[in-house]
Amino acid sequence: MPASISDLFWAFTRIALQGFGGVVAIVQRELVDKRGWLTHQEFTEEWAVAQIMPGPNVVNLAMILGGRYFGWRGAIAGVLGMVVMPTFIILVLAVTLANLIDYQLTRDIMRGVSAVSAGLIGGAALRMLGHLNTHVLGLRICLVLFTITLLAIAWLRLPLIWVLLPLAAVGWLLSYRAYQRAVRT
Amino acid sequence: MTWSVIWWQMWDIFWHLFMLSLIAIGGAITVAPDIQRYLVVDNGWLTPMQFNNAIALAQMAPGPNLMFIPLLGWQVALNSPTLDQLSASAPWLVWIIAVLSAFSALLAIVLPSSLLTYHLASWAHARRTQIGIKAFKAGLTPVVIALLVAAALLVAQGIPVVNGRWPQIALTVLAAVLVWRTQLHLLWLIAGGALAGAFGWV
Numbered sequence: 254m255p256a257s258i259s260d261l262f263w264a265f266t267r268i269a270l271q272g273f274g275g276v277v278a279i280v281q282r283e284l285v286d287k288r289g290w291l292t293h294q295e296f297t298e299e300w301a302v303a304q305i306m307p308g309p310n311v312v313n314l315a316m317i318l319g320g321r322y323f324g325w326r327g328a329i330a331g332v333l334g335m336v337v338m339p340t341f342i343i344l345v346l347a348v349t350l351a352n353l354i355d356y357q358l359t360r361d362i363m364r365g366v367s368a369v370s371a372g373l374i375g376g377a378a379l380r381m382l383g384h385l386n387t388h389v390l391g392l393r394i395c396l397v398l399f400t401i402t403l404l405a406i407a408w409l410r411l412p413l414i415w416v417l418l419p420l421a422a423v424g425w426l427l428s429y430r431a432y433q434r435a436v437r438t
Numbered sequence: 439m440t441w442s443v444i445w446w447q448m449w450d451i452f453w454h455l456f457m458l459s460l461i462a463i464g465g466a467i468t469v470a471p472d473i474q475r476y477l478v479v480d481n482g483w484l485t486p487m488q489f490n491n492a493i494a495l496a497q498m499a500p501g502p503n504l505m506f507i508p509l510l511g512w513q514v515a516l517n518s519p520t521l522d523q524l525s526a527s528a529p530w531l532v533w534i535i536a537v538l539s540a541f542s543a544l545l546a547i548v549l550p551s552s553l554l555t556y557h558l559a560s561w562a563h564a565r566r567t568q569i570g571i572k573a574f575k576a577g578l579t580p581v582v583i584a585l586l587v588a589a590a591l592l593v594a595q596g597i598p599v600v601n602g603r604w605p606q607i608a609l610t611v612l613a614a615v616l617v618w619r620t621q622l623h624l625l626w627l628i629a630g631g632a633l634a635g636a637f638g639w640v
Contacts, residue, residue: 269500269501269502270500270501271500271624271625272500272501272502273498273499273500273628276501276502276503277586278617278624279624282621282624286621297579297582297583298575298576298578298579300582301575301578301579301581301582302559302562302575302578303555304582304585305578305582306551306554306555306558306559307459307460307461307462307550307551307554307555308459308462308466308547308548308550308551308552308554308555309462309466309502309503309504309547309548309551311502312502312504312548312551312552313551313552313555316552316555316556316559317555317556317559320556320559320560321563325556328552328556332548332552335501335502336501336502336504336505336544336548338501339499339500339501339502339505340501340505340508340540340541340544342499342500342501343495343496343499343501343505343508343509344508344509344512344537344540346495346498346499347492347495347509347512347513358636359494359498360598361600361635361636361638362498362632362635362636363494363498363635364597364598364600364606364635364640365609365630365631365632365633365634365635365636365639365640366498366628366631366632366635367593367594367596367597367631368594368597368606368609368610368613368631368634368635368640369609369610369613369627369628369630369631370593370628370631371590371591371593371594371597371610371613371614372590372609372610372611372612372613372614372616372617372627373613373614373617373624373627374586374587374589374590374593375586375587375590375610375611375613375614375617376613376614376615376616376617376618377586377617378583378586378587378590379614379617379618380617380618381579381583381586382583383618385579385580385583388576388579388580389573389576390576390577390580395579395580396580398577398580398581398584399580399581399583399584400584401584402580402581402584402585402588403584403587403588406584406585406588407587407588407591407592413585417581420581421574421577421578421581423577424576424577424578424579424580424581425570425573425574425577425578426573426577427577428572428573428574428576428577429569429570429573429577431573431576432569432572432573432576433569436569
């Protein structure tokens with residue numbers, strides 16, 4: 254748990270300034286591993302909520318967590334931490350670099366950074382997958398839901414909303430029954 | 439006076455982004471095509487090149503991927519003929535207005551979705567012990583992990599192929615395994631990727 258609102262602001266500023274495309278991996282590292290503000294399961298759940306809401310996922314996450322700890326002022330501090338410094342940095346970059354940059358070298362570097370960014374996102378997902386064996390649905394059903402979603406989005410390229418709505422409903426029903434069974438026994 | 443043109447333009451962009459914010463599920467990048475249509479095609483406030491450069495620069499810079507939004511606001515202000523006339527007599531005023539325009543665009547894309555999310559999340563958190571809410575979050579977990587993997591694949595597929603596909607795949611897999619299995623600082627991974635790119639390995 255963060256010590257103060259400014260602690261929260263600087264934590265998210267640090268996260269934002271380390272994020273080059275794969276911010277989710279950095280949030281996981283900073284908040285779960287280093288600071289211990291959340292457990293792995295909590296992180297995955299909050300990330301799920303942040304992802305189904307409209308708006309940028311990491312900003313949503315910063316706001317949800319900020320709000321959890323310090324109410325609406327924490328929420329504002331979380332969002333500002335995520336966006337204020339990066340905005341100034343990108344404007345400075347736009348002014349100083351844009352005209353000086355050797356575009357061929359930039360493109361070469363960008364390809365390497367993008368390949369790593371993809372790996373950061375994938376690595377964060379792998380770590381979340383590793384924690385599914387304590388899930389209420391059990392590992393097998395989780396992997397079925399996971400595979401269907403992945404095929405529908407990455408292979409069939411179905412619109413997000415048509416994948417999310419039915420699968421969220423199925424996942425909700427199955428988990429609901431699993432929790433009920435757990436309560437009864 | 440042409441001042442009203444600037445304020446009106448800022449206001450118009452604000453409202454357009456404000457509306458888009460509420461439907462931007464999956465992040466600001468999902469509404470980028472619509473913003474391109476609005477700024478470049480319909481209004482001609484930016485050139486297609488300026489739009490693409492803003493997206494590319496935002497990817498290179500630290501921060502969430504929505505950082506192209508303030509950059510667009512900034513560029514639109516600098517493009518306006520009124521500010522162009524001012525740039526000789528009062529350059530500082532031009533910078534101030536451009537920064538204002540950048541933050542106005544940022545606020546518009548962040549505020550509506552944040553308010554909505556804040557209220558829904560607080561509502562859900564207050565009921566977090568109820569089975570219905572717990573089951574909703576739990577049921578989403580495997581689905582959301584799959585969305586992350588899909589996002590990783592999408593980023594990987596979007597990289598232009600110059601030195602073959604396999605070195606890129608190898609670099610991506612290596613980065614993923616290092617994130618998964620080690621506590622190596624992520625900036626080292628980014629720096630490694632930049633170097634691999636600069637040396638022409640990927």
